[in-house]
Amino acid sequence: MLGYFALAWATMQFIFSPILGAWSDRFGRRPVILISCFGLGIDYILMALSPSIGWLFVGRVIAGITTSNVSTAFAYVTDTTTPDKRAKAFGLISAAFGIGFVVGPALGGMLGNRNLRFPILGGSGAQPCQRSLWLLRSPGVPP
Numbered sequence: 001m002l003g004y005f006a007l008a009w010a011t012m013q014f015i016f017s018p019i020l021g022a023w024s025d026r027f028g029r030r031p032v033i034l035i036s037c038f039g040l041g042i043d044y045i046l047m048a049l050s051p052s053i054g055w056l057f058v059g060r061v062i063a064g065i066t067t068s069n070v071s072t073a074f075a076y077v078t079d080t081t082t083p084d085k086r087a088k089a090f091g092l093i094s095a096a097f098g099i100g101f102v103v104g105p106a107l108g109g110m111l112g113n114r115n116l117r118f119p120i121l122g123g124s125g126a127q128p129c130q131r132s133l134w135l136l137r138s139p140g141v142p143p
Helices: 002-027 029-048 053-066 070-080 086-114 118-137
Strands: none
Touching (some): 002 029, 002 053, 002 070, 029 053, 029 070, 029 118, 070 086, 086 118
């Protein structure tokens, strides 16, 4: 069963990454990233409250769609940095991914010891903070 969940997520990433990239070219990077972050927060709430494995699968599909914004994030960095500072900016994004891969499972494990739904609820709680910081700190970029 776990293989189907991974397959659904990866398939949605494969299909929607170019679509979100095209939308970011048309509507702008910032709105696409903000909407996908909002969708991920909704997905976490759906997965935390899901009554069956079928709803978890639906949540995983939504997660695959909404996390397809990695190429948009890299394009945003390219648009907002000068060529001499671009390598540093890409390094910071890569470091953030690395920290997330290390801290995320550790924090999820600590929350999971209390209740199995707490890690997902913690992720949905982190999404509004992420969106707020993005709105306050990110410069606008024309499409």
